[in-house]
Amino acid sequence: MAEMVNVAVDAMGGDNAPGEVVKGAVDAVNADRRVKVFLVGREPVIKEELNKYTYPPEQMEIVHAEDVIETGEPPVMAIRRKKDSSIVKSMYMVKNGECDAFVSAGSTGAVLVGGQVIVGRIKGVERPPLAPVIPHVSGVSLLLDCGANVDARPSQLLQFAKMGSVYMESVIGIQNPRVGLVNIGAEEEKGNALTKEAYPLLKNCPEINFVGNVEARDIPMGAADVLVCEAFVGNVVLKMLEGVSGALIQKIKAGMMSSLRSKIGALLVKPALKQTLKGFSTEEYGGAPLLGLNGLVVKTHGSSKAIEIRNSVLQCIAFKEQKINQKIKEQMVLED
Amino acid sequence: MAEMVNVAVDAMGGDNAPGEVVKGAVDAVNADRRVKVFLVGREPVIKEELNKYTYPPEQMEIVHAEDVIETGEPPVMAIRRKKDSSIVKSMYMVKNGECDAFVSAGSTGAVLVGGQVIVGRIKGVERPPLAPVIPHVSGVSLLLDCGANVDARPSQLLQFAKMGSVYMESVIGIQNPRVGLVNIGAEEEKGNALTKEAYPLLKNCPEINFVGNVEARDIPMGAADVLVCEAFVGNVVLKMLEGVSGALIQKIKAGMMSSLRSKIGALLVKPALKQTLKGFSTEEYGGAPLLGLNGLVVKTHGSSKAIEIRNSVLQCIAFKEQKINQKIKEQMVLED
Numbered sequence: 225m226a227e228m229v230n231v232a233v234d235a236m237g238g239d240n241a242p243g244e245v246v247k248g249a250v251d252a253v254n255a256d257r258r259v260k261v262f263l264v265g266r267e268p269v270i271k272e273e274l275n276k277y278t279y280p281p282e283q284m285e286i287v288h289a290e291d292v293i294e295t296g297e298p299p300v301m302a303i304r305r306k307k308d309s310s311i312v313k314s315m316y317m318v319k320n321g322e323c324d325a326f327v328s329a330g331s332t333g334a335v336l337v338g339g340q341v342i343v344g345r346i347k348g349v350e351r352p353p354l355a356p357v358i359p360h361v362s363g364v365s366l367l368l369d370c371g372a373n374v375d376a377r378p379s380q381l382l383q384f385a386k387m388g389s390v391y392m393e394s395v396i397g398i399q400n401p402r403v404g405l406v407n408i409g410a411e412e413e414k415g416n417a418l419t420k421e422a423y424p425l426l427k428n429c430p431e432i433n434f435v436g437n438v439e440a441r442d443i444p445m446g447a448a449d450v451l452v453c454e455a456f457v458g459n460v461v462l463k464m465l466e467g468v469s470g471a472l473i474q475k476i477k478a479g480m481m482s483s484l485r486s487k488i489g490a491l492l493v494k495p496a497l498k499q500t501l502k503g504f505s506t507e508e509y510g511g512a513p514l515l516g517l518n519g520l521v522v523k524t525h526g527s528s529k530a531i532e533i534r535n536s537v538l539q540c541i542a543f544k545e546q547k548i549n550q551k552i553k554e555q556m557v558l559e560d
Numbered sequence: 561m562a563e564m565v566n567v568a569v570d571a572m573g574g575d576n577a578p579g580e581v582v583k584g585a586v587d588a589v590n591a592d593r594r595v596k597v598f599l600v601g602r603e604p605v606i607k608e609e610l611n612k613y614t615y616p617p618e619q620m621e622i623v624h625a626e627d628v629i630e631t632g633e634p635p636v637m638a639i640r641r642k643k644d645s646s647i648v649k650s651m652y653m654v655k656n657g658e659c660d661a662f663v664s665a666g667s668t669g670a671v672l673v674g675g676q677v678i679v680g681r682i683k684g685v686e687r688p689p690l691a692p693v694i695p696h697v698s699g700v701s702l703l704l705d706c707g708a709n710v711d712a713r714p715s716q717l718l719q720f721a722k723m724g725s726v727y728m729e730s731v732i733g734i735q736n737p738r739v740g741l742v743n744i745g746a747e748e749e750k751g752n753a754l755t756k757e758a759y760p761l762l763k764n765c766p767e768i769n770f771v772g773n774v775e776a777r778d779i780p781m782g783a784a785d786v787l788v789c790e791a792f793v794g795n796v797v798l799k800m801l802e803g804v805s806g807a808l809i810q811k812i813k814a815g816m817m818s819s820l821r822s823k824i825g826a827l828l829v830k831p832a833l834k835q836t837l838k839g840f841s842t843e844e845y846g847g848a849p850l851l852g853l854n855g856l857v858v859k860t861h862g863s864s865k866a867i868e869i870r871n872s873v874l875q876c877i878a879f880k881e882q883k884i885n886q887k888i889k890e891q892m893v894l895e896d
Contacts, residue, residue: 440799479836492825500815
């Protein structure tokens with residue numbers, strides 16, 4: 225039998241903790257025998273939630289942590305001071321090898337800082353990118369970096385491309401993934417100082433399948449499997465995707481309710497539409513891995529429901545079994 | 561009677577020239593007695609198109625220009641060499657005061673370069689931003705800069721905010737428009753070097769109504785009337801808006817065609833939906849003005865149809881009658 229995949233889950237993180245987080249963890253262990261979840265946080269409240277469900281007991285464990293890092297807290301300070309918080313305790317479990325991965329819907333800043341400071345970077349990785357999977361019309365792309373570290377260097381964009389390619393190939397199963405540089409024009413000479421310097425680095429790298437610049441307009445059409453950019457741009461891409469989808473769906477619902485005729489039509493199209501739009505929701509794909517660390521850290525939306533926690537836990541299985549970090553290490557060694 | 565508003569229109573610019581451009585110009589003069597259009601380009605083809613329509617002859621004039629600047633040409637070179645092109649000739653008509661404004665669906669690069677080099681900047685304006693009006697759920701915002709000049713300075717963002725406020729108040733009619741800084745977090749200290757420096761400049765400027773940082777997610781919800789950012793970010797915001805809308809509508813159409821039930825529903829919701837989505841299309845609002853020049857230059861989509869040309873020509877009326885450039889000049893004088 226294969227080794228178990230041990231995943232620490234931040235039971236106190238996110239707007240819907242601990243209820244939805246515990247439910248998502250239960251759903252995950254019920255869905256796959258290969259995963260064991262360590263629910264980290266205040267034992268009494270976790271226990272109360274767990275009592276609502278049935279699940280294989282050998283796949284679930286509570287690890288008590290008294291403190292909680294709030295979303296508004298300055299991350300560096302919080303990580304340093306709150307040693308008995310669910311985030312810090314989970315990070316140490318990954319660092320010490322007790323767990324393979326950590327999933328949190330809590331403070332993005334604290335997760336990013338904790339990942340770097342406690343779990344630590346793979347040797348050679350300049351900056352660990354936060355890499356959400358985003359939907360496009362006919363599949364998904366990996367967008368990196370969406371983290372808190374803005375103003376990246378060109379060499380970092382190249383590393384993002386390599387790590388992203390490994391992830392897309394091994395976890396999502398896309399052979400020879402197409403790497404695109406997010407830019408404001410298709411031609412090689414377009415862009416700002418960063419993209420102009422990054423372009424030749426990407427073009428001349430034999431380990432990736434670089435397809436050139438990708439304009440933001442073509443991202444939702446699936447112009448590349450791996451999209452590299454610095455974190456400010458990545459954040460704008462991700463948030464526009466969420467914002468425009470949300471706004472448009474709101475408009476469409478209002479439009480459908482505007483007359484009796486359209487109301488009847490709405491009833492008829494609803495099931496088909498719901499199915500279609502599900503594929504275009506960022507929540508369907510689990511959280512965003514922070515790549516390039518000595519272990520896996522996954523950040524999910526602050527508003528995560530059980531489905532996103534479940535999917536995030538389950539994605540840790542492929543990450544471990546496909547030996548992603550081993551492959552990233554090999555890429556970094558090639559650089560030397 | 562008020563003075564006529566004279567608008568030069570690039571009859572050769574864009575994917576649908578001259579047909580749609582001429583049609584849009586005709587629609588504009590038929591819609592408003594206050595505007596006169598100068599169709600600039602190859603006389604024989606323009607004449608042929610014009611012959612299809614009726615319009616008040618005193619509101620339409622053809623100005624022959626032999627050359628055409630193609631979209632792929634390096635802009636600086638094209639502006640310098642093609643003196644008899646529709647773009648260069650029109651720009652000189654604005655510079656010389658024969659026209660108040662110039663509308664083009666042609667090469668963005670050539671229009672941006674020509675605007676700065678030929679028409680020239682208002683004294684004190686560091687950089688003229690390209691400022692499209694973009695839709696949100698309950699109205700429109702002005703997004704600036706979306707031009708070709710990336711890597712802006714903080715002082716330029718402040719100028720964008722002032723010019724954008726004048727435009728939104730006087731042309732779009734929004735009193736005391738809310739100015740937002742496009743950023744990756746709501747808190748003052750968030751962002752990159754540029755936004756961190758720009759924030760206090762915006763906050764301490766008494767002439768604008770600064771409402772703080774705006775995350776991309778909230779742009780489609782209408783979080784601000786004037787959105788300031790450097791051009792790379794502006795381009796990503798604009799293109800994501802177009803791309804996500806397009807992709808989502810494609811998915812929705814496919815979803816509606818997926819079963820007999822949903823097909824029937826689609827027929828019923830179609831009219832209401834069409835009306836709703838029209839308000840969310842970037843083409844409904846005319847082109848993007850290039851602000852801060854000694855005259856008005858409006859860039860429309862390369863794929864412009866007649867409706868966009870028409871709306872772009874008509875927006876020149878408010879621009880002149882509301883004395884936008886006089887107001888921008890006053891703002892720049894205040895800076896000294």
